[in-house]
Amino acid sequence: MTDPAAARVRRARARVRRAPRLGVYGFGGCDLDFLPACASLLSRGGRREVGVRKEGMIASSHSRLMLAAARGRRPRGAAAAARFLRLPPGYFDAGFAGASFRVDGRSFPRSAAVLSIAADFARTLYRHRRSGLLVDPGAWWLRRDYGEVLSDLSRVERFRRDYAPAGLVSAREFSRNLARLVSLLRRRGAGRVVVLSARARRDGGEEGSRLLERRRREFNRRLFALARRHGFAAVDLDAVARAAGRKPSFEGEAFPAGLRRPLARAVAALLDAP
């Protein structure tokens, strides 16, 4: 005789298998650490199989770096730079642009892509003086204790000899690059693209904060204008923070962990919208 409970479980599993898999892929820094929390919010009570993967770091998610990686050729000098700066594997590869990705051994379509503009807003890239290779040296220290870098500052000197600052990206270039990235992700199968705005920071003294704030507002304004023009979703981190009863700005390097849950709910709602 068939066990009715076991039959119910079998039927539920079959329904999950029949439902299209949803793959949500994020590429960026700690502001995307909320993404795993989206899985349960998108699974519709277990009726849909959802795979969520977050890769990259703020120092690998600058639009110039992503577009350079998407060209598909390993740039000259990449291996030497990866060794010298102890870059994570795949730093120069466009892993974010594939049609699918794996979570726990299972393959998911890259149905949705989630990015952030934090790197373009805040990070300075450096260019190798001979090969022209672009790199964010923060990839070297943002993943580890500063003590490691402080204990060997001669490496910093060597880096400065070999690389020259490429400057902060202008607001106009940021817009152009983001439009190209969204278009690229769509061509590679991402039906939905969600991009997070830059959040206010207070870490440069009063006038420094004012200058950063002016830049941030300009970048966010351009992000929302682009989202309207190109039909992707932009998430206003200030609005999410306010709705969650949190301060609209933060100080220091790390993205506040208390914002992860409200952010997951906001992004899941966008990804689940008809």
Add this chain to the structure above:
Amino acid sequence: MKDPVRERVRAFIVREFLGGRARGAPGDATPLFGRGIVDSLGVFVLVRFLEEEFGVRVLPREVTPRHFADVRSIARLVSSKKKGARGRGR
């Protein structure tokens, strides 16, 4: 009277980050980050300078934008560390 620590820090910033152009020298409260004079790599360059020039040891937890926001903050960090070192030496 000019603060000698501030003046030495300022002279280093002009030499290292502004190509020696004294006309662009930052004031005591000129934001080094907001104006793009110094970035996160530059902070490590400044740390090396402070350690060699003033004989202080900058701890990893002190490598924050707040301590390196402007010439005044950097000089304050150096002075507090020198004062702390003198206090411990007594």
